[in-house]
Amino acid sequence: MSMIKVTNLTFAYDGSYDNIFEDVSFQIDTDWKLGLTGRNGRGKTTFLNLLRGKYEYSGNISAHVSFEYFPFHVEHKEYNTLDVVADVDPDFQHWQLMRELSLLKVSEDVLYRPFETLSNGEQTKVLLAALFLKENRFLLIDEPTNHLDLHARKLVSDYLKAKRGFILVSHDRAFLDNCVDHIVSINKSDIEIQKGNFSDWWENKRRQDNYELAENDKLRKDIKRLNDAAKRTSNWSHEVEKTKNGTRNSGSKVDKGYVGHKAAKMMKRSKSIEHRQQSAIEDRSMLLKNIESSESLKISQLAYPKNQLVELDRVSIQYDGKTVCSDVSFTVEQGERIALAGPNGSGKSSILKLICGENIPYSGTFRKGSQLKISYVSQDTSHLQGDLSNYARSHEIDESLFKAILRKLDFSRVQFEKDMASFSGGQKKKVLIAKSLCENVHLHIWDEPLNFIDVISRMQIEELLLAHSPTILFVEHDSEFCKNIATKIVKL
Structure with a gap:
């Protein structure tokens, strides 16, 4: 067991004014099975490439393991599958490869067929088997479920469930729920890690979002109430100031000491309202940073004359x-x-x-x-x-x-x-x-x-x-x- 530590990570692509990541810090255990989630374009594959050292960045990523990325690029798809596996891992042991293929329900005969003749599902499973032949590596698995049918997804999910030491990018909820024990979520403003599967993370996110929305509404009302109070205090202060150098309605002389004391109390109250107002504004600014916009969509079909x-x-x-x-x-x-x-x-x-x-x-x-x-x-x-x-x-x-x-x-x-x-x-x-x-x-x-x-x-x-x-x-x-x-x- 070792830790991968990310400290103050900031990254933007050349020519872009927007940072993909800004001052991000967290750490993960290399024994964890992590699901990586986040909306499209949020930087999931970019993050995997940063771990691999593909781009320059500011901050620090420290790890005592090497990283391996899936899917592998297969340069010669016309080669027999066994030769493709040898290109991925020249030091593989044949019996270990057969063990992994057996777990993935892939027959040995595919090894002696050109890789390009395999179905997309067979190619994915063979390359996953080759990936797990590599020892002392932390595995970065990027969307393995694309082109897998329902049966193959269940098979690969069960396969990964028995493994450890990887980050898995997938948008399939059932797939993630079955095989991960932590979630890394790339949010709008940060990256967070939670223990549990996708459904656990989603339920926690919904609760947090609902709490923040309710708290935001409460603070918005508080700020409005304090604004109204500040206006009233300002009006009172103005009226007191007008009487300071004048006389009372009855014609008696104004008690300037009393008026000064009253003005001081109003000033103190005004400062208190201002402080509470600023505090509420600051509290509100900390909310809603990771609320995802998911407005409803519409579809309008034409009616057909027959059923x-x-x-x-x-x-x-x-x-x-x-x-x-x-x-x-x-x-x-x-x-x-x-x-x-x-x-x-x-x-x-x-x-x-x-x-x-x-x-x-x-x-x-x-x-x-x-x-x-x-x-x-x-x-x-x-x-x-x-x-x-x-x-x-x-x-x-x-x-x-x-x-x-x-x-x-x-x-x-x-x-x-x-x-x-x-x-x-x-x-x-x-x-x-x-x-x-x-x-x-x-x-x-x-x-x-x-x-x-x-x-x-x-x-x-x-x-x-x-x-x-x-x-x-x-x-x-x-x-x-x-x-x-x-x-x-x-x-x-």
């Missing part, structure tokens, strides 16, 4: 002689929120593309409503480039509404001036979702919309779908999201 929008009856899809899926039967009716479930490679994306109108070869019966308008969110974000204004115009959506939705999803105004190519993976996904929410359609089809998207934004999207009950067909491997949202699950 049934889509029907598939014993539909099968084949590519190059290989059956992707067979005998798929389900209907999409207005108001349904349908989760299309199944392991990777079972044809979920192909079914979505077929419904969206792509030229997908199929057999069986497929019916789609006449003039049905569909909004599609794809898995791929690599095409996003240029500025948001041009993107809105090219897709004929309301630019003001589009940017207002992005603001609610925690985009800062400075992001609006940047090239989308520079956005984080989560920010790119938010662009696609915001565009979809702006489109006037009868049906929304979303293919893994939550990849890379932070937890708070996921909860906002959940609230949107529950509040407005749009018709939506989606593929998503976040088990909490599916459990909360789906009115029907179609398993392939």
Whole structure:
């Protein structure tokens, strides 16, 4: 056991006037299993790179361990998988590799296949196995759940649960709850560490936020009351001052000693009010620094003249002689929120593309409503480039509404001036979702919309779908999201 100590860490990228981190201090135990959470663009991957010494910073990071980062960059994907593992760890022991692969339910034969022929899930599990071959390292695991289906996520989560000595970046609540014992949260104004899993942290955060909001409201009222009292005292003092050199209404001479004593008491009272007022203002300034804005989103779908929008009856899809899926039967009716479930490679994306109108070869019966308008969110974000204004115009959506939705999803105004190519993976996904929410359609089809998207934004999207009950067909491997949202699950 040793400690990683971060002291007065401050960092900003070259050319940026805004610090990502400012005067941050904390320490962590290298035996802990830490989940790293924070909104998109808040600096999670940047923090991991600072630990690795990738950037210059002010402050100090001291550690008596070496760091190892996941995912590894695989330069030669055409190599056999065993050779890829050897590139990651030249000193690995074969029996140790087999032990790790067995825990991850990966068969030995994948080692003798080109790495590029493995599924995304198999590649992730092989590289995780290689990661845990490295001894005396503190592991930095960055979003391993992307491209893992529900079954694989549970398997990898159970695998990590039996390990220790890592920081894990993930936005999957169930995944984190199962395998971490501490949470590192990158907040708006600081970084904090709490013992427990994600649900423990979230409950504590909600309590703290509610306390601060109530306390802020109380102090706001106190400040207003003290302001009113200060005005009254000022008025009284002014009236006393007017009588100091004059006479009473009765015509008798003014007692200047009495008036002076009264003025002194008023001055003392005024100073007391001023002190209490300043104290309340200072107390209030300490609140709400880490309150996350999570304003509600809206979606407005067009009404379709018929209840049934889509029907598939014993539909099968084949590519190059290989059956992707067979005998798929389900209907999409207005108001349904349908989760299309199944392991990777079972044809979920192909079914979505077929419904969206792509030229997908199929057999069986497929019916789609006449003039049905569909909004599609794809898995791929690599095409996003240029500025948001041009993107809105090219897709004929309301630019003001589009940017207002992005603001609610925690985009800062400075992001609006940047090239989308520079956005984080989560920010790119938010662009696609915001565009979809702006489109006037009868049906929304979303293919893994939550990849890379932070937890708070996921909860906002959940609230949107529950509040407005749009018709939506989606593929998503976040088990909490599916459990909360789906009115029907179609398993392939």
